[in-house]
Amino acid sequence: MATTSPAVRLFASDVDGTLLTSNHRLTGEVRAAISRARSAGVHVVLASARSALALARIQAQLDLVGEPVVALQGAWVGTVSATGSLTAFARHPIDLSAALAVYEQCERIGTPMSWFTETDWFYSRPAAVVDYEARVTGIAASGQFDADLAVTAPLKIMVPPNPAMPDSGRQVLEALPATLHGQLTGENYLEITARAADKSHGIALVADQLGVGSEQIAAAGDGQNDIGMFRLAARSFAMGNASPIVQGAAGEVVPTNEDSGLAVAIVRALG
Template sequence: MREDEAVTSATAPRPRPAATSGTVPAEAPGAVPGAAVAPRLIATDLDGTLLRDDKSVSDRTVAALAAAEDAGIEVFFVTGRPARWMDVVSAHVHGHGLAICANGAAVVDLHANGKLIGVHALERADALSVVSALRAAAPGTSFAVELTSGIHYEPAYPPFQFDPAASIGTAEDLLHEETPGSADPVIKLLAHHTTLTPDDFLDLARATVGDFGSVTRSSPTALLEISALGVSKASTLARCCAERGIAPEEVVAFGDMPNDIEMLAWAGRSFAMGNAHPAVVAAASGRTVANNEDGVAVVIERILAGEYGGAGDVRE
């Protein structure tokens, strides 16, 4: 299935709901007396958020996710990873079978071995425009092309994770197709620079190629991820929630890097991890402890215990 429209309004920061906008029954999952809305969905990033630095999921976090689902709260993994890199959580999938991958460009069914059930592709013409503009604005930029079938990259691009099926060539060659629409869809374009700082590279790229795609980053290095214009974690999460009749105010979101900002601004309650980028802290309505301290689990436990109903910092 191909998504033909992005929910672009989801990426814009919006006013937080007032705490007096209504109450929920005390018996509702996560209900707190006087709280505005009980959560119906938890949306969490993976790397630097749900996962510890060694890429493991702690027993405490697994238990907290299961308890949330037992209480009737859906769980969505929302990540920059492609579907083929979701093995880190495959052993911990219970009811939460759907995941939003590639920064919103794909929705996958983890119960069906990562089957793609929704794709919003980056048009190859737009990707080529990004390549051309960044080559001129930031000489030395190297590129990789993430397709629905796997990744392919330029000789100078550092292969951060070995993929024996990857082909190597110029971005122009990798993006070429004999007949329009005949090749696998482009999930995202990746751009790497060896000397620019990550945030400087991000600012430069957004100013240079913002008309052709959505630019973000999730790596501590100068590695950018470019999706179709208007596509973000927030846009696809908004679509998935709308399909389920879930309002933004009923969503609790967690993240740590710039690719999480739109999602955290969109959700009714959101938490930057203790290890989060400063811009993420500014976008979230609250803050929890770091990923290595199970910050997601800490918040979920508090919500389910009825000890936390609003925004603000949460500590052990």
């Protein structure tokens, strides 16, 4: 007897604040729901500000190796093999001169920034957040950034929260070159990319590669950078820990990431 395809064939999930708890763990309920989705033939695609290699570490824990990822806020879209080889479907680098202008602005106001390429990341000045980033993502920094040696355009620049200067991210955002797009996410992280980069564009490209129509896409997230995915998807789920704006943009609201809300979203999407 022939089986029918599931109504949802692609489930796009944000990572921090959605897939993971606040202490960056996967709950048993979320693991089980993703396994169930995989058994039903659903592609589970991670879409995050994290790098492709950082997302591959999470994929390995969920038996998702080989599935596409939308990394660096959509600036890199592709697959990572079990050996760590990257195959890009799309890359959206920041213009090098614009990227250096952001670095110079950060230096003027005295706040750190991180510079992400396809496989590496660099920090502009020593800060506690450097060790935190490495610990959370499992990817150590490649070294301290040197503007005089910068020849590779970054895919993303991140301005992390600065306890000594709480409005630093907003200051950098207000001074961004017009060719760049900045979004404040999480606990006041400023994620800067080329304007062509966006999670929703990445998911749309992945769906096209997989032959999945928008009516077969579901998405879950907790940030304003996830709203584009909500608009693309037929089913959209905001986490209970999301802001009222994000919850209002989603079709449904599920429990928080601490309470395995993503598992609830996947089960509902599977029907």
